[in-house]
Amino acid sequence: MLPAPSRPRPAAAGPRRPSTGTLRPPGSSTARAVRPRALGGSVAPGASAAPQDAAAKGPLIKEFGFRSGFGDHYQLGPLLGSGSFATVHVAVDRSTGERFAVKTLTKRFLGEYLEPLFAARVRHEVDVYRAMGQSLNVAHLEAAFEDDVAADLVLELCEGGTMWQRIRRGAYSEAAAARIVREVLRAVAQCHAKGVILRDVKPDNFLFLNDREDSPLKMVDFGLAQFCSPGDVLHDRAGTPFFVAPEVLKQSYSLPADVWSAGITAYQLLTGRFPWHNDPDIMEAQQAADADDAGRTGRAGGGMTRMTNKTLFRAIISSEFDYSWDPWPAHSPEAKDFVQSMLQRDPEQRPTAAQLLRHPWLARLDAPSAADGGGGGGGLEGAPLSDTLVQRLQRYGTYGRLKQIALREVASLMLQDGTTLQGLADAFSRLDPGGSGRVPFEVAAAELRDGGYDLSESEIRTLLLQFDLDRDGTIDLAEWVSALMDWAKVEKRQEWESWVHKVFDQFDADGSSRISNEELARVLCAASGDEELCIPDAVPAALRRVDADGDGYVSFEEFLAMLHTSEAEALELFPSRRIARGGRRTATPRGGSPAGGGGARAGGA
Numbered sequence: 001m002l003p004a005p006s007r008p009r010p011a012a013a014g015p016r017r018p019s020t021g022t023l024r025p026p027g028s029s030t031a032r033a034v035r036p037r038a039l040g041g042s043v044a045p046g047a048s049a050a051p052q053d054a055a056a057k058g059p060l061i062k063e064f065g066f067r068s069g070f071g072d073h074y075q076l077g078p079l080l081g082s083g084s085f086a087t088v089h090v091a092v093d094r095s096t097g098e099r100f101a102v103k104t105l106t107k108r109f110l111g112e113y114l115e116p117l118f119a120a121r122v123r124h125e126v127d128v129y130r131a132m133g134q135s136l137n138v139a140h141l142e143a144a145f146e147d148d149v150a151a152d153l154v155l156e157l158c159e160g161g162t163m164w165q166r167i168r169r170g171a172y173s174e175a176a177a178a179r180i181v182r183e184v185l186r187a188v189a190q191c192h193a194k195g196v197i198l199r200d201v202k203p204d205n206f207l208f209l210n211d212r213e214d215s216p217l218k219m220v221d222f223g224l225a226q227f228c229s230p231g232d233v234l235h236d237r238a239g240t241p242f243f244v245a246p247e248v249l250k251q252s253y254s255l256p257a258d259v260w261s262a263g264i265t266a267y268q269l270l271t272g273r274f275p276w277h278n279d280p281d282i283m284e285a286q287q288a289a290d291a292d293d294a295g296r297t298g299r300a301g302g303g304m305t306r307m308t309n310k311t312l313f314r315a316i317i318s319s320e321f322d323y324s325w326d327p328w329p330a331h332s333p334e335a336k337d338f339v340q341s342m343l344q345r346d347p348e349q350r351p352t353a354a355q356l357l358r359h360p361w362l363a364r365l366d367a368p369s370a371a372d373g374g375g376g377g378g379g380l381e382g383a384p385l386s387d388t389l390v391q392r393l394q395r396y397g398t399y400g401r402l403k404q405i406a407l408r409e410v411a412s413l414m415l416q417d418g419t420t421l422q423g424l425a426d427a428f429s430r431l432d433p434g435g436s437g438r439v440p441f442e443v444a445a446a447e448l449r450d451g452g453y454d455l456s457e458s459e460i461r462t463l464l465l466q467f468d469l470d471r472d473g474t475i476d477l478a479e480w481v482s483a484l485m486d487w488a489k490v491e492k493r494q495e496w497e498s499w500v501h502k503v504f505d506q507f508d509a510d511g512s513s514r515i516s517n518e519e520l521a522r523v524l525c526a527a528s529g530d531e532e533l534c535i536p537d538a539v540p541a542a543l544r545r546v547d548a549d550g551d552g553y554v555s556f557e558e559f560l561a562m563l564h565t566s567e568a569e570a571l572e573l574f575p576s577r578r579i580a581r582g583g584r585r586t587a588t589p590r591g592g593s594p595a596g597g598g599g600a601r602a603g604g605a
């Protein structure tokens with residue numbers, strides 16, 4: 001039984017004191033890396049830590065519309081960590097015993113309303129978590145609660161520590177670094193495909209799921225993320241000084257800024273240092289700060305944290321990055337080319353995260369298997385279903401509930417019309433040999449558990465839950481098809497628009513040619529008794545995704561646009577978690593599946 005500490009409340013936010021850590025890179029006795037943290041989430045004194053533009057536009061609110069009764073559902077456990085905005089504890093589901101992390105953000109008020117910047121930050125964080133769905137590269141959001149004093153975000157629990165802590169243990173081999181960088185880039189590419197810029201990509205914001213050497217890596221903390229479509233330009237300075245891109249300092253930036261920060265992370269993983277470590281100004285500032293440190297504490301080592309941002313920012317903007325020193329000569333030309341391409345100062349020259357996933361340095365990680373999404377560069381839509389099942393489920397998880405329900409209705413129409421279903425009906429029949437029309441949840445879970453995938457029990461449950469749109473504990477054929485179908489192909493069929501029109505008319509119960517709040521509520525909640533799906537924020541959250549003109553209704557054009565599957569949402573962005581044939585994991589994850597090769601029975605599409 002866990003101790004039940006009193007409900008935690010983080011202190012009010014203020015500027016954060018940077019903390020330090022040390023690292024000895026290969027071939028160096030003196031070099032070190034510091035653990036850089038966002039200074040109040042901002043790179044410049046006075047700049048906002050929250051999404052300013054959105055806060056200015058958003059209406060004043062008194063509450064978020066999340067669920068209530070956190071304490072009825074979860075028992076609070078030990079403290080996991082804290083940041084400038086939140087404290088994070090273990091939380092145990094009282095009915096299932098499953099362990100989660102709960103991130104508690106104390107509410108800040110201006111009079112009777114939530115302080116706008118705080119409200120925008122929390123709302124954005126929750127919306128981004130929802131947009132990422134059940135991505136295996138993100139610690140997924142299980143539920144959001146609130147009461148009078150705080151919002152509680154229940155997240156997947158990551159127990160393997162931060163990437164930063166592992167970097168400190170010692171230098172990574174090139175292959176190990178490449179594996180980690182690939183997971184970072186997958187998270188970034190998935191966000192970018194959803195029109196989300198992260199603005200705080202750094203080793204501290206990636207946690208390992210478990211202690212295994214090859215543990216999955218998950219992104220946490222979307223506090224600085226902002227919705228930003230390709231072509232949008234942002235102007236507020238936000239990020240963590242050591243990782244911030246030059247164009248962010250110049251206050252005109254977009255999605256490529258995240259690629260730069262991922263490049264700094266890759267550089268650190270490969271060398272243990274920052275690329276400007278031998279810039280003369282930086283060395284001088286560091287030596288002065290070290291001498292000052294040693295004078296006061298008798299021990300040098302923390303000086304870099306007190307180096308002025310001015311010195312650091314000048315280095316970021318103009319320092320010559322040197323790739324001739326140890327250990328670069330020992331690294332492959334592909335590794336060097338990869339990092340150099342990410343650290344180009346002109347953001348237009350930088351490859352996108354999705355393009356980098358196809359870079360030869362990452363592609364060679366799983367050259368024998370076409371299924372892991374890191375290499376090959378395309379064509380996964382045509383791969384056997386068993387190889388891409390987990391990727392398809394993750395992609396479907398990013399669609400949001402309204403789109404998922406609408407696609408299930410389109411799938412039902414296709415079934416009625418006798419349209420061919422890309423082999424999905426055959427794969428379903430194999431799981432439902434008796435032809436009952438329904439696959440029990442446990443049968444599908446066993447499929448994932450024993451079918452040659454490396455997934456924890458928690459990952460299996462959350463991946464499968466989205467199949468079950470009506471939460472009746474089984475998966476029917478329309479739910480199966482809607483989750484696994486390659487909708488980009490269906491969209492090209494001439495019947496597409498008429499199918500979508502029929503579903504729109506079904507949702508638009510009063511025939512007004514637009515879907516109202518009440519109609520949306522009926523679609524989103526009526527078929528399910530699941531409390532998490534029927535929160536007051538369910539309709540506003542759906543409208544925030546779909547209602548492009550902000551009139552509070554969903555028009556047919558908005559509905560059609562919502563159902564469009566963008567080319568950017570490629571299966572390659574998601575990990576397949578397929579265990580290589582004959583492959584074996586080094587250990588079984590906590591609560592995870594027994595490792596082993598073997599083909600998946602769902603396959604054959």
Ligand SMILES: Nc1ncnc2c1ncn2[C@@H]1O[C@H](COP(=O)(O)OP(=O)(O)OP(=O)(O)O)[C@@H](O)[C@H]1O
Pocket residue numbers: 038041080081082083084085086087088101103139155156157158159204207220221222223
């Ligand atoms: N899902 C999780 N599982 C385990 N630990 C977590 C999880 N999420 C967060 N933590 C821990 O809690 C700490 C604080 O979380 P987080 O960084 O999200 O807070 P924050 O206040 O938003 O941070 P910041 O100050 O960077 O804005 C993290 O450093 C991490 O150690």
